[in-house]
Amino acid sequence: MTRRAQAVAAALSGLAALSLAGCGIRDSDVVEAGAAATVAVAPPPEFRMLVYFLGPDGRPMPVSRDIARPFPASTALPVRNADGSLPYEGFGTGYEISPDTARRAGVVTDMALGVLLSGPSPAEAAAGLRTELPRTGGRPHVEEERTGAPDGGRLRLRAPFPVTGLTPRAVHQLVCTAAFAEDPAARSQVVVTGPDGALPPARCDGL
Amino acid sequence: MRACPAPAEDAGPRRARRRRAPRPHPFGLRTRLVLAFLLVAAVGCGTTAALTYRAARNAILEQTQNTAVSALRDQVDPLRIDLPVQTGTLRDALLSIARQGKPRPWRVYAEYGSLRVSSTDRPTSSVITPELRARALGRGTTPHSSFQRVVKDGTPYLTVAVPAVFRTHATQGTAQPTGLVFYAVMELDEEEANIEAMVAAARDGALPALAVALIPALLAARGVLRPVRELRRAARSMGRGRLDTRIHAKGSDELADLARTFNESAAELERSVAELRRAEARARRFAADVSHELRTPLAGMLAVTEVLDEDAGTLDSDTARAVRLISAETGRLAVLVEDLMEISRFDARAAELHSDEVDAADCVRKTLQNRHWTDPARVVADLSEGIRARLDPRRFDVVVANLVGNALRHGGAPVTVRVYAEGDTLVTEVADQGPGIHPDVLPHVFDRFYKADPARTRSAGSGLGLAITLENVRLHGGTVEAANRPGGGAVFTVRMPR
Numbered sequence: 001m002t003r004r005a006q007a008v009a010a011a012l013s014g015l016a017a018l019s020l021a022g023c024g025i026r027d028s029d030v031v032e033a034g035a036a037a038t039v040a041v042a043p044p045p046e047f048r049m050l051v052y053f054l055g056p057d058g059r060p061m062p063v064s065r066d067i068a069r070p071f072p073a074s075t076a077l078p079v080r081n082a083d084g085s086l087p088y089e090g091f092g093t094g095y096e097i098s099p100d101t102a103r104r105a106g107v108v109t110d111m112a113l114g115v116l117l118s119g120p121s122p123a124e125a126a127a128g129l130r131t132e133l134p135r136t137g138g139r140p141h142v143e144e145e146r147t148g149a150p151d152g153g154r155l156r157l158r159a160p161f162p163v164t165g166l167t168p169r170a171v172h173q174l175v176c177t178a179a180f181a182e183d184p185a186a187r188s189q190v191v192v193t194g195p196d197g198a199l200p201p202a203r204c205d206g207l
Numbered sequence: 208m209r210a211c212p213a214p215a216e217d218a219g220p221r222r223a224r225r226r227r228a229p230r231p232h233p234f235g236l237r238t239r240l241v242l243a244f245l246l247v248a249a250v251g252c253g254t255t256a257a258l259t260y261r262a263a264r265n266a267i268l269e270q271t272q273n274t275a276v277s278a279l280r281d282q283v284d285p286l287r288i289d290l291p292v293q294t295g296t297l298r299d300a301l302l303s304i305a306r307q308g309k310p311r312p313w314r315v316y317a318e319y320g321s322l323r324v325s326s327t328d329r330p331t332s333s334v335i336t337p338e339l340r341a342r343a344l345g346r347g348t349t350p351h352s353s354f355q356r357v358v359k360d361g362t363p364y365l366t367v368a369v370p371a372v373f374r375t376h377a378t379q380g381t382a383q384p385t386g387l388v389f390y391a392v393m394e395l396d397e398e399e400a401n402i403e404a405m406v407a408a409a410r411d412g413a414l415p416a417l418a419v420a421l422i423p424a425l426l427a428a429r430g431v432l433r434p435v436r437e438l439r440r441a442a443r444s445m446g447r448g449r450l451d452t453r454i455h456a457k458g459s460d461e462l463a464d465l466a467r468t469f470n471e472s473a474a475e476l477e478r479s480v481a482e483l484r485r486a487e488a489r490a491r492r493f494a495a496d497v498s499h500e501l502r503t504p505l506a507g508m509l510a511v512t513e514v515l516d517e518d519a520g521t522l523d524s525d526t527a528r529a530v531r532l533i534s535a536e537t538g539r540l541a542v543l544v545e546d547l548m549e550i551s552r553f554d555a556r557a558a559e560l561h562s563d564e565v566d567a568a569d570c571v572r573k574t575l576q577n578r579h580w581t582d583p584a585r586v587v588a589d590l591s592e593g594i595r596a597r598l599d600p601r602r603f604d605v606v607v608a609n610l611v612g613n614a615l616r617h618g619g620a621p622v623t624v625r626v627y628a629e630g631d632t633l634v635t636e637v638a639d640q641g642p643g644i645h646p647d648v649l650p651h652v653f654d655r656f657y658k659a660d661p662a663r664t665r666s667a668g669s670g671l672g673l674a675i676t677l678e679n680v681r682l683h684g685g686t687v688e689a690a691n692r693p694g695g696g697a698v699f700t701v702r703m704p705r
Contacts, residue, residue, distance in 0.1 A: 024406075025268065025363035025399050028356040030342045033276040033367075036350045037283035037389070038382065041290055041373040050375065050383075056321045059344060061386035064290045127291045128321025184376030 045184060049112040052176040052204075053120050054169055056128035060176060063124055065115055067108060109142045109181035113157070116177045132170040134161050142178055154189045154201060155182060163194030176204035236435065237428040244424030245417055252416045256409035264402050271310055271398055272354050272365060278309035279369045279391045280352055288371070292319045292387055301326045304389075313367075313393040319386055332392050334364045343368035343388045350384050356395070363395040434462040438469060450477040495551035498544045505541050512537045539669070546671040550655070553678040560599050560682050567594040567603075567626050567633055574607045575624070585620045586611060591627040596705045598633075602679040606687075607635065609672040610699050614639040618697055632685075633705050638698040643691040652689045653677045676701075 041048070041064050048064040055061045117136065120129045138160025157178050163171075171192060179186035189201040232238070282304040288297070297317055305315045305326035316325040316332055318340070323330035334357050342353045350370035357364045369389045372382040437454055444452040452473060456466035512534035519527040519534075552558045568590035580586040607624070614622040618639025625636040644652060651657045656670040680687045685703030692698050 024402055025264075025356060025358065025395055027358050030336075030338045030353050030355045031272075032342070032351045032353045033272065034280065034352045036352055036370040036372045036382070036384075037280045037286075039283060039371045039373055039385065039387075040285075040287040041385065042287055045374070045376045055386055057344075059386065061320060062290060062383060124291045126322075127319055129291065180375060185379050185381055186375070 049108055049115070050177065050180040051112055051116045052173045052180075053116075053124060053129040053131050054173065056130075058169055060169070060172055061129055062176075062180075063120075063129065065112075067111070109155075109178055110139065112177050112181040113140045113142065113174070116173060131173065132167050133173060136161050140174075142182070154191060155179070157190055157192045159192060159194045161194055162196040163192050163199055164196050166192075166199075171199060171202065172204070175202045179204040237425075237432055240428040240431065241421065241424040244420050244427070248417050248420035249413070252409075252413040256413060260402075260405055260409055263405055267398050267401055268356070268395075271393075271395065272356075272367075274310045275313070275365055275367050275391060275393055276352050276354055276369070278307070279304070279313075279315070279367050279389060282307055283369050283371055283389050286371070288385070288387065290385060292317075292322065294322060294324055297322075297324045297387075298326075301389075304391075308391070308393065311393050311397065313391040316390040316392070318388050318390070332366075332390065334359055334392050335366050335368075335390050339366055339368050339390075340388070343370045343390075344386075345370065345384065349382065350388075363399055365393045365395050367391040367393070431462065434466060438462075438466065441469065441473075445473060445476075450480055491551060491554045494547060495555065498547040498551060501540075501544050502548070505537065505544055508537050509541055543669040543671070546669040546675060549675050550671055550678070553675075553682075558678070558682055560602070562597050562599055564595055564597050565600050565603075566592075567596045567598075567635075568592050570598075570600055570603055571607055571624060571626055571635070574604045575611070577604075578608055578611070580611060580615075583621070585615065585622065587621050587623045589623060589625040594626065594628045594633060594705075596633045596703070598683055598703060599679075602682065606676050606679050606701060607637070609676045610635075610637040610701070613672055614641075614697070614699070617641065628705065629702075631705050632702050635701040635703075636698060637701075638692060638696055640696045643695060644689060644697045646691075649689060649691075653687070 043064065043066050047067050049067055050062045050064055052060045052062050116131070117133055117140065119131050119133075119135055140157055140159045143156045143158070155178055157174060159174070166174075174192055175190040176186065178190050179188050182188050186204045189203055191201045192199045286300055288300075297319075301315050301317055301324060305313065314325065314327050314332065316323070316330075316335070318324075318331070325331065336355060336357060339353060339355045343350060345351060350372065352367070352369045354365060354367045357366055367390065369391075371385045371387040371389065373385050375381055375383055434454075441452045441454050450473065453470050454466040456463045456470060512530075515530045516534050519530045522530060549558075571588065571590055575581060575586060575588060611622055611624060614637050618641030621640060623636070623638045625634075625638075627634055648657075653673045653676070655674045677687055680701055680703060683703045685701060687699060687701045689697060689699050
């Protein structure tokens with residue numbers, strides 16, 4: 001009886017001592033704590049296009065490029081300058097084309113795809129950005145298929161290179177760049193086609 | 208308060224020797240009660256302290272963590288960045304954020320692709336774990352802010368990761384990760400100091416609490432132990448024969464009930480014993496009175512029978528036999544009455560010892576001569592000469608005569624009487640050559656009127672001889688025992704102090 005009581009007393013006092021002394025600040029797991037911070041990316045959405053390259057770890061990373069303005073009066077495809085910028089053809093006040101108009105016409109999309117295929121700039125490469133798309137001289141062209149679907153249309157992207165051998169990341173680069181150029185919410189489905197056939201329709205929603 | 212025997216101080220040396228000293232109780236009631244109290248206090252203190260400590264620690268850490276995360280987010284939110292980020296502007300922004308650490312100064316880091324920018328001279332921190340990086344980038348999901356506590360080299364750090372997202376359109380765009388993640392690293396040494404202070408306070412508070420708990424523990428132990436001690440004292444006093452012992456029972460708890468029960472039992476016992484004593488005294492008085500009353504007529508009868516004995520020769524044979532029978536039985540009756548009176552004196556504790564310094568051998572010789580037991584064929588005396596002993600000659604004579612007479616009557620001749628000294632003890636041995644005493648009878652030979660053979664209703668003796676011998680020896684402070692010798696025959700051994 002007394003021996004058992006002794007044992008119980010010892011155990012309890014040990015427990016108390018342990019609970020008092022045994023803990024300070026401990027390591028913890030990673031704990032999620034709320035939303036991310038929302039920063040502003042220059043230039044404003046109306047005057048930029050997003051081009052998706054890949055980070056050093058293969059994660060898609062957007063870069064934003066200025067859309068030169070005002071836009072040329074002609075709705076024909078703009079001819080890029082040697083440094084990649086768009087030529088300035090000012091016609092003066094009253095002749096500007098709003099970027100949305102240009103966007104709706106698919107001009108911006110083709111432009112963005114052109115930038116994508118030309119690869120990361122030296123500054124971007126310095127930050128570890130890269131691309132998995134082949135560098136070719138040709139330019140892809142985007143056509144909008146009017147399906148009447150409520151969640152945006154379907155885009156047909158004609159690439160000047162074979163597409164069936166592309167990595168999923170490369171396809172994602174094409175899809176996201178095209179979808180965001182067409183629509184700020186990137187709701188469109190994109191069908192990537194090449195000389196060797198077409199890929200199944202895809203959306204830009206995470207890789 | 209008590210009716211107990213005198214305390215040990217005034218008790219005589221003999222009593223003090225008999226009284227056992229109270230044994231120490233290593234796990235007695237007091238120890239157990241005190242331990243139980245301390246245990247309860249310790250468990251209470253410990254549990255309270257542990258729970259308070261945990262809650263307080265969590266509250267402290269939670270507040271720090273939440274403040275740090277939201278402070279970093281608030282600092283990052285208004286930033287305006289280019290994609291890809293410009294190292295120079297990002298560094299400026301970081302230096303500005305680093306000055307606004309909340310709730311404590313922090314170091315801030317930013318990671319974009321393979322770019323590493325920081326507010327310090329080292330581009331990145333070794334405290335930031337790969338798990339935190341992976342969670343901040345939010346592979347496959349929308350990135351979230353997150354934090355992690357890391358203990359490195361004994362110092363606890365809080366690392367916070369806030370990924371930067373941007374809206375693809377002012378109104379209808381979705382939040383897209385920029386790939387840029389801000390990290391803040393903050394030392395938690397102040398929180399740790401606070402928490403350690405809490406632990407120290409809990410510990411320092413528990414010890415006085417235990418010390419305080421000792422006081423009610425000792426009081427409770429005293430409250431329980433005092434009645435118990437009193438009860439023990441009273442029980443011991445009762446055991447010593449003081450039946451008037453009572454306990455002062457106060458209160459209404461179980462111990463008071465026990466004390467009252469003890470008192471009732473003691474009263475009942477006292478009453479019963481007194482009743483018994485009265486009955487015994489009455490019986491003794493009756494025996495004494497009866498023998499005394501018988502003695503006077505017997506004296507007359509004895510005188511008459513002596514005359515009748517003398518005249519018996521002149522009577523016819525039948526009448527002569529009857530007269531002799533009456534004479535013999537009257538003599539036996541007289542002996543019996545004398546013995547009864549002697550026993551009654553012993554019972555009434557009226558027997559007195561008239562000690563004198565005598566020569567033991569002389570005494571025995573005189574006894575044998577007075578009884579005419581001088582025939583060596585019947586009684587052999589083996590007496591050590593010159594043993595001086597302090598004894599009552601009359602009672603010693605009775606002892607020897609009874610033993611020798613008993614041996615002659617029940618044992619077989621020759622009866623050997625030996626007297627010798629064993630140190631301070633005078634030993635008197637009476638041995639016979641008879642069949643010995645049956646082992647069943649042996650324990651009862653000194654009982655009054657004990658019949659070894661129930662069928663034999665009449666014996667030559669009074670049936671009180673050995674009982675009187677025993678009482679006489681006891682009066683001398685000695686012992687007498689009966690045994691069978693290995694060679695046959697019974698031996699009675701009397702040991703008396705010289």
